[in-house]
Amino acid sequence: GIPLFMACLAVYAQHTANLIRCIMKKLGLTNGLADAQTEKMQQWITMAFCLTVILTFSVYLCIMEGWSFIDSLYFTFVSFTTIGFGDLYPSSSSTDFHIIFIFFLILGLISLGTVIEAQTDNFGRLLSTISSSCDCLCKNRCLGGGQREPAEA
Numbered sequence: 837g838i839p840l841f842m843a844c845l846a847v848y849a850q851h852t853a854n855l856i857r858c859i860m861k862k863l864g865l866t867n868g869l870a871d872a873q874t875e876k877m878q879q880w881i882t883m884a885f886c887l888t889v890i891l892t893f894s895v896y897l898c899i900m901e902g903w904s905f906i907d908s909l910y911f912t913f914v915s916f917t918t919i920g921f922g923d924l925y926p927s928s929s930s931t932d933f934h935i936i937f938i939f940f941l942i943l944g945l946i947s948l949g950t951v952i953e954a955q956t957d958n959f960g961r962l963l964s965t966i967s968s969s970c971d972c973l974c975k976n977r978c979l980g981g982g983q984r985e986p987a988e989a
Contacts, residue, residue: 849949856881856950875957882954886947890916893940900933901926916944 856878860866866874890912897908903924911924926937 845945845949846953848946849953852946852950853878853882853953856885879951879954879958882947882950886944886951889940889944889947893944896936896940897926900928912944915941916948918945 860874860878860881865877869877890909894905894908894912897903897911898905901908903911907924913919914921914924926933928934
């Protein structure tokens with residue numbers, strides 16, 4: 837069920853990220869840029885794509901459900917992150933609405949997964965930096981530099 841769906845979603849997010857990279861190359865957006873600049877541009881395009889999906893779905897819910905924009909945005913966030921509190925739910929019974937709704941949910945999950953995938957390298961570098969900082973701090977304490985005397989009873 838859920839683990840298989842999440843694995844599929846990760847694959848779709850990876851393919852979407854690759855598609856964005858390919859489109860960037862085809863449009864010549866990466867010509868003359870360093871790898872770090874290309875990566876940063878891809879992250880911005882990915883974020884813009886995700887925000888476009890979120891805002892479009894929110895406006896769609898405003899129109900179709902008569903919700904305020906804030907309620908629609910909240911529902912979109914809760915749905916795309918798969919939290920699903922259940923405090924808001926669409927009441928429309930139209931088949932067209934449900935088809936478009938499911939399309940937006942899948943597109944939203946993929947776009948959010950693509951943003952996460954695009955940020956994975958940054959997150960890995962952050963963890964490496966934190967880890968190396970901790971190693972430097974701990975070496976003096978843990979490896980003989982600042983051994984403590986055993987506490988007396």
